[in-house]
Amino acid sequence: MSDVAARVGVSRPTVSMVMRGLEGPSEETRRKVLLAADELGYAPDTSARLLRRQRSLQLGVVFTMREPFHVELVEHLYSCAAARGYDLALGALTPTREQDRVVEELVSHRCEGLILLDTESGTAPLGAVAAHLPAVQLACPVADKSLDVVRSDDAKGIRQAVDHLVELGHRAIAHVDAGNRPGAAERRRGYRAGMKRHGLAGHADIIPGDYTREAGAAAAQQLLERTGRPTAVITANDDCALGLIDSLVRAGVDVPGDLSVVGYDDSSVARLPFLNLTTVRQDAARLAELAVDAVLDRLEAGRTEARKVTLAPRLVVRGTTAPPA
Amino acid sequence: MSDVAARVGVSRPTVSMVMRGLEGPSEETRRKVLLAADELGYAPDTSARLLRRQRSLQLGVVFTMREPFHVELVEHLYSCAAARGYDLALGALTPTREQDRVVEELVSHRCEGLILLDTESGTAPLGAVAAHLPAVQLACPVADKSLDVVRSDDAKGIRQAVDHLVELGHRAIAHVDAGNRPGAAERRRGYRAGMKRHGLAGHADIIPGDYTREAGAAAAQQLLERTGRPTAVITANDDCALGLIDSLVRAGVDVPGDLSVVGYDDSSVARLPFLNLTTVRQDAARLAELAVDAVLDRLEAGRTEARKVTLAPRLVVRGTTAPPA
DNA sequence: ATGAAAGCGCTAACAG
DNA sequence: CTGTTAGCGCTTTCAT
Numbered sequence: 001m002s003d004v005a006a007r008v009g010v011s012r013p014t015v016s017m018v019m020r021g022l023e024g025p026s027e028e029t030r031r032k033v034l035l036a037a038d039e040l041g042y043a044p045d046t047s048a049r050l051l052r053r054q055r056s057l058q059l060g061v062v063f064t065m066r067e068p069f070h071v072e073l074v075e076h077l078y079s080c081a082a083a084r085g086y087d088l089a090l091g092a093l094t095p096t097r098e099q100d101r102v103v104e105e106l107v108s109h110r111c112e113g114l115i116l117l118d119t120e121s122g123t124a125p126l127g128a129v130a131a132h133l134p135a136v137q138l139a140c141p142v143a144d145k146s147l148d149v150v151r152s153d154d155a156k157g158i159r160q161a162v163d164h165l166v167e168l169g170h171r172a173i174a175h176v177d178a179g180n181r182p183g184a185a186e187r188r189r190g191y192r193a194g195m196k197r198h199g200l201a202g203h204a205d206i207i208p209g210d211y212t213r214e215a216g217a218a219a220a221q222q223l224l225e226r227t228g229r230p231t232a233v234i235t236a237n238d239d240c241a242l243g244l245i246d247s248l249v250r251a252g253v254d255v256p257g258d259l260s261v262v263g264y265d266d267s268s269v270a271r272l273p274f275l276n277l278t279t280v281r282q283d284a285a286r287l288a289e290l291a292v293d294a295v296l297d298r299l300e301a302g303r304t305e306a307r308k309v310t311l312a313p314r315l316v317v318r319g320t321t322a323p324p325a
Numbered sequence: 326m327s328d329v330a331a332r333v334g335v336s337r338p339t340v341s342m343v344m345r346g347l348e349g350p351s352e353e354t355r356r357k358v359l360l361a362a363d364e365l366g367y368a369p370d371t372s373a374r375l376l377r378r379q380r381s382l383q384l385g386v387v388f389t390m391r392e393p394f395h396v397e398l399v400e401h402l403y404s405c406a407a408a409r410g411y412d413l414a415l416g417a418l419t420p421t422r423e424q425d426r427v428v429e430e431l432v433s434h435r436c437e438g439l440i441l442l443d444t445e446s447g448t449a450p451l452g453a454v455a456a457h458l459p460a461v462q463l464a465c466p467v468a469d470k471s472l473d474v475v476r477s478d479d480a481k482g483i484r485q486a487v488d489h490l491v492e493l494g495h496r497a498i499a500h501v502d503a504g505n506r507p508g509a510a511e512r513r514r515g516y517r518a519g520m521k522r523h524g525l526a527g528h529a530d531i532i533p534g535d536y537t538r539e540a541g542a543a544a545a546q547q548l549l550e551r552t553g554r555p556t557a558v559i560t561a562n563d564d565c566a567l568g569l570i571d572s573l574v575r576a577g578v579d580v581p582g583d584l585s586v587v588g589y590d591d592s593s594v595a596r597l598p599f600l601n602l603t604t605v606r607q608d609a610a611r612l613a614e615l616a617v618d619a620v621l622d623r624l625e626a627g628r629t630e631a632r633k634v635t636l637a638p639r640l641v642v643r644g645t646t647a648p649p650a
Numbered sequence: 651a652t653g654a655a656a657g658c659g660c661t662a663a664c665a666g
Numbered sequence: 667c668t669g670t671t672a673g674c675g676c677t678t679t680c681a682t
Binding site for chain 1: 594
């Protein structure tokens with residue numbers, strides 16, 4: 001920056017003002033500064049700037065790139081944050097980077113808030129972090145009382161799926177769950193509650209799975225080897241449904257003729273023309289907006305008590321459900 | 326940090342050394358400092374640290390979260406970079422954030438190098454950036470002479486796919502391309518060259534597409550409406566193949582009985598048990614390693630002339646190719 | 651409209 | 667083994 005100032009023959013503060021687009025410097029000066037900056041390949045140093053301002057204007061996001069629905073959420077988070085003057089610092093969970101490390105990294109970059117998309121269970125340290133930093137758990141429930149939570153009512157969503165299938169005439173409805181992955185317990189609970197409500201508790205049939213196509217494929221394999229098969233399946237999410245359906249279709253099972261399938265999330269896979277999946281829709285854009293709101297409300301309005309927001313999900317009926325044969 | 330120092334009754338530099346795990350402070354001091362830091366929720370401010378050190382130790386990565394193969398590359402990049410003491414700053418391209426802005430953002434965070442996974446065509450400004458910053462284009466070719474490039478020989482990969490299909494007895498081999506998306510031109514070129522080499526230039530049949538399942542589904546639709554159908558198809562990537570195959574299977578076309586399909590990338594979708602896709606493998610781990618090498622070699626060894634590395638891809642024959650009926 | 655000086659949190663160099 | 671001093675690039679306040 002000194003280089004630019006020297007080159008143009010003005011002081012550093014003047015350059016600073018020009019780079020930030022503030023009123024003050026004359027049109028003439030402005031033009032010369034921008035030209036010089038361009039020639040010298042100068043761009044303001046964000047960290048230095050924010051060190052001085054004592055603000056980073058960054059929201060940390062912890063997520064898994066492998067889950068399409070989370071990717072959608074992150075894309076929405078980008079625009080919501082930008083609309084309010086904030087930027088996102090992405091912290092991706094990968095096989096080599098577990099949650100504690102990622103959170104620590106984001107904190108040490110002085111992000112002003114944390115949006116968590118994929119909390120691993122048993123996260124003691126999170127409470128400690130949240131005590132110093134606004135944090136919101138997005139799209140999955142969490143035990144920690146101090147954390148804000150923005151999510152869909154997954155239990156209700158799954159109950160809607162059960163209702164829909166029962167209305168179609170199904171009784172043997174199975175659920176491929178996601179074991180102990182985030183949010184899986186609540187979806188399982190919703191399934192059990194839904195079955196019970198229709199007097200079908202005896203038919204409850206939970207097949208262990210995960211939020212992945214692989215898990216769906218494995219569940220399909222298990223179903224194919226059985227003698228008595230359910231007439232409908234509710235999966236842990238859309239990806240799992242895709243794996244399940246693809247495997248079944250290849251084995252000659254007709255969906256929805258022989259078996260109805262309901263997914264969860266209404267992520268982009270659900271809308272694929274060949275899949276045309278009946279699923280439970282979560283409003284990604286709205287969830288993202290509420291998550292950013294929650295963090296900024298703590299940050300800018302100083303709220304301190306935990307906020308729990310639960311959105312109503314909505315069943316979207318497409319082509320993978322039909323009355324049982 | 327002053328707080329911690331005051332609390333323990335030592336000076337700031339001592340705290341600094343403890344936090345960085347350096348030799349010097351006594352075991353006693355170390356223990357007390359760490360305790361105090363924990364109680365106060367103190368973590369070192371990375372930007373301040375790096376401002377002082379004049380290093381960010383960060384590599385910027387520009388990518389799209391929607392492409393599974395790129396996600397895999399990023400995961401590998403994380404571990405390669407970590408192994409050499411660097412961290413990644415992710416800059417995701419989304420519908421609301423185009424390349425120039427993302428690059429600018431990364432640069433202003435003072436990342437020391439740039440790894441580009443999804444260069445939009447016609448990127449004049451990139452050359453300017455690369456003049457000031459080591460940059461490598463990963464997994465897709467680019468015109469710019471000054472940029473380093475680490476990629477697979479896609480033309481060769483597609484030729485291998487053609488060879489394989491011809492050996493099986495196919496002659497009417499079509500290609501679903503990815504229009505003007507990055508790398509699509511070269512794959513198209515490889516297809517044309519492969520067909521020509523076998524005297525099949527007359528059978529060349531390029532169906533417009535994209536690197537997505539949607540595009541694969543659309544291509545399938547187009548094939549189904551045709552009277553004369555090819556006996557084999559090579560798609561732009563694995564995702565496109567998935568969309569294509571899923572659509573065809575649902576329309577009653579047997580793969581590979583009626584139609585053989587070859588994908589590209591060998592991303593995680595290709596290995597899905599129900600898909601079991603014949604595809605052209607790119608070595609993601611090795612590509613990531615070479616990309617990090619290229620950047621760090623400019624950074625630490627001061628290389629200045631452009632480096633172009635091209636890896637040989639390898640055809641992986643699985644279950645979606647067979648002799649024509 | 652522009653410049654001089656101070657300081658954000660941290661670390662390198664040197665003193666003790 | 668620990669403390670003192672200075673300065674990274676930037677912005678803010680105050681003075682010109």
